[in-house]
Amino acid sequence: MRIYVDFDDVLCETARELSRLVLELYGCRVPYEAIHAFNLREAFGLDEARYLHLMHIAHGAEQLLALEPTPGAVAAVAGWMGEGYTVEIVTGRPYATHEASALWLRRHGLEGVPLVHVDKYNREPPAAEGQARALTRGEFAERRYDLAVEDAPMALEQLAAMPPCRVVIFDRPWNRGVPLLTQHFTRCRDWPAVEEVAADCRRLAAGSSSRQWQ
Numbered sequence: 001m002r003i004y005v006d007f008d009d010v011l012c013e014t015a016r017e018l019s020r021l022v023l024e025l026y027g028c029r030v031p032y033e034a035i036h037a038f039n040l041r042e043a044f045g046l047d048e049a050r051y052l053h054l055m056h057i058a059h060g061a062e063q064l065l066a067l068e069p070t071p072g073a074v075a076a077v078a079g080w081m082g083e084g085y086t087v088e089i090v091t092g093r094p095y096a097t098h099e100a101s102a103l104w105l106r107r108h109g110l111e112g113v114p115l116v117h118v119d120k121y122n123r124e125p126p127a128a129e130g131q132a133r134a135l136t137r138g139e140f141a142e143r144r145y146d147l148a149v150e151d152a153p154m155a156l157e158q159l160a161a162m163p164p165c166r167v168v169i170f171d172r173p174w175n176r177g178v179p180l181l182t183q184h185f186t187r188c189r190d191w192p193a194v195e196e197v198a199a200d201c202r203r204l205a206a207g208s209s210s211r212q213w214q
């Protein structure tokens with residue numbers, strides 16, 4: 001089974017930290033539950049200069065390494081790896097954060113889980129020729145997964161347009177307006193619920209492979 005797991009606000013608690021950071025930097029109080037827009041300019045009411053400064057700080061190694069894992073996420077991913085599933089962490093973070101992001105995974109016991117950068121939000125700066133970089137949305141579009149776990153509305157739309165795959169909308173205040181975009185979509189409030197969906201996928205896959213051999 002091939003599984004896509006988003007990083008921010010699926011594997012770790014990024015928005016809670018951004019809420020704290022915006023208060024510290026700008027004195028702007030927007031608690032996590034009040035973050036109703038994925039666009040942070042809108043969510044925190046920031047002008048472009050403040051938004052860019054926030055992003056610069058938020059993508060620093062120290063900030064990234066301090067992010068708390070989402071309860072149950074690390075154990076679930078480690079468990080899937082142990083069962084022989086192919087798990088990829090598919091992140092929209094800029095490629096420049098690769099080292100710090102991979103170090104976070106190592107520190108939390110997920111060493112060796114592939115970390116794939118995709119320019120999910122069309123904001124990646126152009127890379128020099130031959131330099132490692134994030135995949136474009138077009139390059140990513142043909143990938144196949146059996147299950148994807150994602151919170152970002154734009155990325156969920158892309159998953160709906162990709163080869164059919166079970167998609168979990170990881171419930172967050174900013175995605176509550178996103179409908180179940182295809183019959184393969186479901187919404188989970190926490191990681192135990194995501195693990196149940198994965199178990200269901202495995203049962204379906206086992207059923208279809210045993211039918212092939214009958």
Ligand SMILES: [Mg+2]
Pocket residue numbers: 006007008009010150151152
């Ligand atoms: Mg995310």
